[in-house]
Amino acid sequence: MNQVVSDHPSIPLIDLDAQPRVEQIRQACLSAGCFNVKGGGLNDRVTRDLLEKMTGFFGLPDNHPIKQAVHRNQNSGANGWSPMLEEPAYEAGTIAWVESFDCVLSRERLSRLPGELQEKVVPSIWPEISRFRDTVRIQWDLLISAAHGLYPLVSCLLKQHPGFLAEHASSQALNTLRLLNYPSRPQSDDERSRGISAHTDFECITLISQDAPGLEVQTPSGKWIQVPVEPGQWTVLLGDMVERWSNGVYKATPHRVPTTSWPRRSIVMFVAADSGCSVEPLDEFVTASNPAKFERMTQDELIRMAMARAESNRLQMAPEIQKLRSAINRD
Numbered sequence: 001m002n003q004v005v006s007d008h009p010s011i012p013l014i015d016l017d018a019q020p021r022v023e024q025i026r027q028a029c030l031s032a033g034c035f036n037v038k039g040g041g042l043n044d045r046v047t048r049d050l051l052e053k054m055t056g057f058f059g060l061p062d063n064h065p066i067k068q069a070v071h072r073n074q075n076s077g078a079n080g081w082s083p084m085l086e087e088p089a090y091e092a093g094t095i096a097w098v099e100s101f102d103c104v105l106s107r108e109r110l111s112r113l114p115g116e117l118q119e120k121v122v123p124s125i126w127p128e129i130s131r132f133r134d135t136v137r138i139q140w141d142l143l144i145s146a147a148h149g150l151y152p153l154v155s156c157l158l159k160q161h162p163g164f165l166a167e168h169a170s171s172q173a174l175n176t177l178r179l180l181n182y183p184s185r186p187q188s189d190d191e192r193s194r195g196i197s198a199h200t201d202f203e204c205i206t207l208i209s210q211d212a213p214g215l216e217v218q219t220p221s222g223k224w225i226q227v228p229v230e231p232g233q234w235t236v237l238l239g240d241m242v243e244r245w246s247n248g249v250y251k252a253t254p255h256r257v258p259t260t261s262w263p264r265r266s267i268v269m270f271v272a273a274d275s276g277c278s279v280e281p282l283d284e285f286v287t288a289s290n291p292a293k294f295e296r297m298t299q300d301e302l303i304r305m306a307m308a309r310a311e312s313n314r315l316q317m318a319p320e321i322q323k324l325r326s327a328i329n330r331d
């Protein structure tokens, strides 16, 4: 892995309650490749509540009936729990030490979407833990509200009218809230081990909160830097859709999590464009010196393509993963 440098640019903080300017976002994206936000209705108490629920859920043994009842693979791929070592490998030859719980749009809101959109979403299943679902839903709404506060800024970053992103990301049908649990791993860990290997996200923007250090992002100049843990702040990464719209002027933020000798949890909200939304370089970013770099593709196609690649990487490691799983089950 490329080394993390210490002489890095700090990650700019945008206060959503202080009428942030597009220029702040632009500078942040060009220098650090991402930015932190606070305000905008984000509430640290809700985040702490959710972390507490996550601790309760992830702390259960894997064979506990509550976990087994929401196991994705035992529920026709429904959005729920994926045990350790089942996360796709974004980089070939790596193993992801993380377990996850995925949540999608509520059934009630899903039912209000057109039928063809409903068919694209496999609803969430929920663990029998008091207020787990309610807490996730509160956090979901706060994050979507904060994202809506960023939409006009990102739209203007893309040299479009302020309503551009809202028009292209109105359904929430492909949004996902992921709850992640990373175990502590020995310092002598296998060199193929990662928390999550380096990748970019496939949507428009991603909001991330972590309760302990571990997340690293790559700046546009190629340096890997650590994202500090700041209670009440969320890190905003640019996704592939923004990179494609801007013809590579604003890079999707590469990020990764190495294994750490301490346990950590993170909450990640992927804010996607609508599934059939086509993305291709906008005219404003295509010039003689920067001709179009990306072919037209829909958000749905982009996610499917990237996930298929990551899943194929994971399947290549299946024999190794099976050995590790057997060792875990023996312990």
Ligand SMILES: [Fe+2]
Residues within 6 Å of the ligand: 199, 200, 201, 255
């Ligand atoms: Fe990611």
